[in-house]
Amino acid sequence: MPVRRKRNKKLVIGTAIVTILLASGLLAWYVAMMRQPLKNLPLSRQVMLVAEEQTKVVKPAPPESARRYAYVATSYQEALKAGNQQQALYAAQQILSLLYPERISDIKTRIDAIAAEYKLDINDPMLSAKTQTTIAKYTQRNAADKHNLVWNGSIPTGQDKWRKTDTNPAVPRAGEWERWIVSGAFVVPPPPVFGSAQDQQELVKVQLAVAQRNGEDVNKINFWGGTPGTETPAGIWQNQLFLTVKSDLPHNATTADKKYAELQMYVAQSISDAFMECWKVKYTYWTARPDMRISGLKTAMKDPPFHSYISGHSTISKTAADVLSVLVPKHKTAWESMAVEARDSRLKAGIHFEIDNSVGFDLGTQVANQIIGQKRLSKIL
Numbered sequence: 362m363p364v365r366r367k368r369n370k371k372l373v374i375g376t377a378i379v380t381i382l383l384a385s386g387l388l389a390w391y392v393a394m395m396r397q398p399l400k401n402l403p404l405s406r407q408v409m410l411v412a413e414e415q416t417k418v419v420k421p422a423p424p425e426s427a428r429r430y431a432y433v434a435t436s437y438q439e440a441l442k443a444g445n446q447q448q449a450l451y452a453a454q455q456i457l458s459l460l461y462p463e464r465i466s467d468i469k470t471r472i473d474a475i476a477a478e479y480k481l482d483i484n485d486p487m488l489s490a491k492t493q494t495t496i497a498k499y500t501q502r503n504a505a506d507k508h509n510l511v512w513n514g515s516i517p518t519g520q521d522k523w524r525k526t527d528t529n530p531a532v533p534r535a536g537e538w539e540r541w542i543v544s545g546a547f548v549v550p551p552p553p554v555f556g557s558a559q560d561q562q563e564l565v566k567v568q569l570a571v572a573q574r575n576g577e578d579v580n581k582i583n584f585w586g587g588t589p590g591t592e593t594p595a596g597i598w599q600n601q602l603f604l605t606v607k608s609d610l611p612h613n614a615t616t617a618d619k620k621y622a623e624l625q626m627y628v629a630q631s632i633s634d635a636f637m638e639c640w641k642v643k644y645t646y647w648t649a650r651p652d653m654r655i656s657g658l659k660t661a662m663k664d665p666p667f668h669s670y671i672s673g674h675s676t677i678s679k680t681a682a683d684v685l686s687v688l689v690p691k692h693k694t695a696w697e698s699m700a701v702e703a704r705d706s707r708l709k710a711g712i713h714f715e716i717d718n719s720v721g722f723d724l725g726t727q728v729a730n731q732i733i734g735q736k737r738l739s740k741i742l
Contacts, residue, residue: 403610404446404479405622406603408437408453411471413592413599415461420589422531422666423673424538424636427595427629428508429460431541434629436499438622443491446618450476451483455496459503506539517647521555524653528666536641541630542735547727549642552670553716563714567651571659571711578709582661585674585703594674594703595632598681601699602628605692609742624688624741627732628681635680635728636673639721643668651711660711672713672721678703679725680732687733689742700725 402410412433416426433456440452454472458465476483512533516525523530553559587594602624610617648670652658667673682700686693704722707713732738 402603403614403618403621404450404475405434405437405441405618405625407475408433408450408457408472409599409625411453411468411475412457412460413596414471415457415464415468416592416596417590418464418467419461421593422535422589423587423593423595424532424535424633424640425508426593427633427636427677428506428538430595430599431626431629431633432456432460432499432503434622434626435541436495438626439498440492440495441619441622443495444489446479446615447476447481447483447485448488448492449622450479450481451488452492452495454483456499456503459500502539507534508538510534510537519555520654521649523647523649523668526664526666530644530668531666532640533644535637536644538637540634540637542732543634543638543728544735545731547638547724547731549671549720549724552646552648559716563716564651564655566715567708567711567713568655568658570708570715571661574661574709574711578706579661581702582706582710585706586662587674588662588665594677595629595636598628598632598678598699599625602685605695606689606742609689609691620741624685627684627688627736627738631680631684631729631732632677634732635677635725638724638728639671639673639676640667642671642724643673646670648717651714658711662710662712664712669713670717670720671724672704672707672717674707675700675704675713675718675721676725676728679722680729683726683729684732684738687738688740690740691742 409430412430416429421429433453436456437449437453441449450472454468457468457472461468472483512530514533516523516530553563585594585597587597591597592600603621606621606624610621646668648668650664650669652660652664678700682696685696689696700722704718708715708718
């Protein structure tokens with residue numbers, strides 16, 4: 362009996378050692394896996410990059426590019442939520458092709474490459490009915506969202522009014538497009554009365570800002586430029602979103618994609634709505650750009666083909682920053698700093714008055730507050 366007990370004891374000890382070694386090995390593997398950087402970008406981010414590339418080539422006006430980003434991000438997120446990445450990528454491809462019909466071949470090439478990287482067969486005919494419903498939903502919305510309204514108006518005249526140079530006014534009816542989230546009216550005061558003391562002060566402020574412009578200011582102006590032919594302001598914010606949160610994403614690729622897709626969608630929809638609200642104001646007042654009123658003003662960039670009051674960069678940047686401060690509160694200070702930098706770059710460039718920026722910032726806050734309340738937004742990361 363003593364011999365048998367001894368052998369049993371050795372067996373128990375041996376089994377325990379093997380178990381510990383196995384457990385420690387698995388634990389080490391799990392820890393190593395969790396410490397690995399993401400092998401690839403979230404699939405949702407890759408889809409947005411495809412949209413940005415098409416935007417650089419097609420060169421839509423800023424509100425139009427923001428509208429398209431919202432469609433791409435929303436269709437991807439909804440298809441992902443209802444199904445999986447295969448279905449989401451297919452849905453995004455269909456919506457991208459709808460929005461950029463002249464770029465279908467390039468879109469297919471880009472999406473096929475992404476599908477191959479992720480080992481996804483997006484040509485599988487067994488896509489879910491929910492995915493087809495998502496595609497149909499946003500195809501129908503695109504046809505009915507009023508983005509193709511024709512403008513038959515005339516450009517107002519006067520010393521305080523915007524003047525056409527070499528380009529027609531961009532998307533004059535964008536303020537009438539269908540919103541993604543917001544529905545209520547916003548309070549925006551009229552610009553200063555032409556020739557008033559406040560109006561004269563605005564002229565002086567922009568002249569001082571331009572006179573004090575330095576190399577660092579120029580770098581910021583160029584960074585936030587967002588003119589057609591770039592990813593535009595909405596795309597710049599999408600890029601800033603990813604660069605800021607990429608290290609915060611879960612290490613599980615599927616979970617990371619779900620969270621990022623939701624963030625990307627809310628940012629895209631919020632910026633699109635903010636642009637529409639801004640354009641509603643722009644095409645109410647048709648105010649002149651600073652260099653249309655100040656002879657010899659040295660602007661750091663060419664005037665965009667739309668009006669000064671109010672600033673689109675200021676409006677959409679404040680909306681994005683306030684929404685992101687709720688969705689990713691860890692980076693609240695960074696979001697706010699980005700919004701201020703984007704805003705101030707327009708005054709330093711000499712293409713906006715300070716009042717354009719301050720009122721745009723206020724409208725951006727109003728839009729963000731309504732979005733946060735309507736969607737009951739809360740922390741995602």
